[in-house]
Amino acid sequence: MSDFITKRAEDINQWYNDLVIKGELADYSSVRGCMVIKPYGYALWENMRDALDKMIKDTGHVNAYFPLFVPKSLFEAEEKNAEGFAKECAVVTHYRLKNDPDNKGKLIVDPEAKLEEELVVRPTSEAVIWNTYKTWIQSYRDLPLLINQWANVVRWEMRTKLFLRTAEFLWQEGHTAHATQAEAIEETKKMLGVYADFAENWLAIPVYQGVKSESERFAGAVDTYTIEGLMQDGKALQCGTSHFLGQNFAKAFDVKYQTTEGKDEYVWATSWGVSTRLIGALLMTHSDDKGIVMPPKVAPHQVVFVPFLHEKKPEQNQILIDKCNEFVTQFKAKGIRCKIDTDLMKRPGFKFAEHEMKGIPVRIVFGPRDLEENVAEVARRDNLSKESISQDKLVNHVENLLTEIQANIYNRAKEYRNTNTRECTDYEDFKSKIAEGGFVITHWDGTAETEEKIKEETKATIRCIPYDYEQTAGKCIYSGKETKHRVLFARAH
RNA sequence: AGGGAUGUAGCGCAGUCCGGUAGCGCACCUGGUUUGGGACCAGGGGGUCGCAGGUUCGAAUCCUGUCAUCCCUACCA
Incomplete structure (x- = not known):
């Protein structure tokens, strides 16, 4: 860790x-x-x-x-569905274990307890x-x-x-x-x-x-x-x-x-x-090289408070923790999920790194210095920037910041996605673009043969025929046939 | 299923070639000094060396078998 x-x-x-x-x-x-x-x-x-x-x-x-559990006879009723999932099904064949007579303390499947009909553990529930x-x-x-x-x-x-x-x-x-x-x-x-x-x-x-x-x-x-x-x-x-x-x-x-x-x-x-x-x-x-970046809307903790605690200064610690609690109450009233890191043993730098690794969107630091100046240090996870915020503006500031972070990481991801979605009309160009990664939008003649060949040669598969791109006529990138399909290709997980 | 590799402390590894009774880093525990970006010092606890046989005075190390995991090819939310 x-x-x-x-x-x-x-x-x-x-x-x-x-x-x-x-x-x-x-x-x-x-x-x-x-x-x-x-x-x-x-x-x-x-x-x-x-x-x-x-x-x-x-x-x-x-x-x-x-x-x-799905009884095998039900599972096989819709043939295509059954065939598609058959290769990856766990199957229950027995309903009982018994002591192994040859090996004390061990259990074996009781051969007497074989199920009349096997039960498939659902891969899907249709x-x-x-x-x-x-x-x-x-x-x-x-x-x-x-x-x-x-x-x-x-x-x-x-x-x-x-x-x-x-x-x-x-x-x-x-x-x-x-x-x-x-x-x-x-x-x-x-x-x-x-x-x-x-x-x-x-x-x-x-x-x-x-x-x-x-x-x-x-x-x-x-x-x-x-x-x-x-x-x-x-x-x-x-x-x-x-x-x-x-x-x-x-x-x-x-x-x-x-x-x-x-x-x-x-x-x-x-x-x-x-x-x-x-x-x-x-x-x-x-996420980035420092760890997870959580979207604020689903982050388990949206805000983490890090008071600067000193093992030898319990009175000061209490003041800092009280201050945090004061704000936690206000944040909770606005439905913001937060926690206070009151660990005495870990140093601040360690805590910062840890919370960044776990992707908590906003970190609020309270040290003795901040208390004197009536501010707090607010750090955002998405761009790692920090600023000092006056305590009376803190709640509104953080509330807005969470919205801003949510929007920022979406826009950042969208920009990456868009710049890595490229059009293509030439197969050689297609191969090099696929190798570089991202989506390639191109014409496909609609046949499984072409799709299969392209997969073999480039490892790219058709991800979908997208809503976002007009289905204009053009020539299939592989076969050269006239077609109306424009599809998104990519290597996939 | 075919090919390649690895199993040793919670995690990551060394030791295996050439047999001599278990070692390093991190983590953990105790004490002290520290604390605004991943602290330091000292001391300490923790292992049937994947499992089962065999060879040997003696096996983590050699032999045989076996199990598991990981990587590369086919499937996939």
């Missing part, structure tokens, strides 16, 4: 790991591919979750909870949920059905990375059922919009919204909509997806409703999710 963060220029992957481990967001665990989310990291997740949960509820959805919806939906009056759940899922990934790709992760998954195709598509886009809003206005991560190409589509979806961010290592990161599922799941699970005319119709479906990966996105978007 006391040593430094690896510099980005030195080793950007190690830098990222250092942010997570030394920033005390998470730890490696004794379970392969799984991490422990530590209190500081979990507090961040709670803030993110609470904000997004409200947005989900404000758009008419309610929360529920479905089981962790199967259980649609099997339930079948019984909940009878009439057009039951629609739309707008449900979200906060849950954990397991995907047995070959290679994992803290927050960005872990075998178990936390997320929310919305699953909705609608009477018409148009309404379901509208829902899909609406929720993508909610995600984009959340990413940009809460996490300060600028994202491109768009539609996935067929090969990148969610298994079982008709269309996958995505928000894509650009990380500081030049790689794109899928930050959230919203799927229009058509009638695939309705047909697989036989979910029909009766129309006003008394006809039976299959319902139309959507599903959408974001995960703890967003923590990784946030870290990789804003």
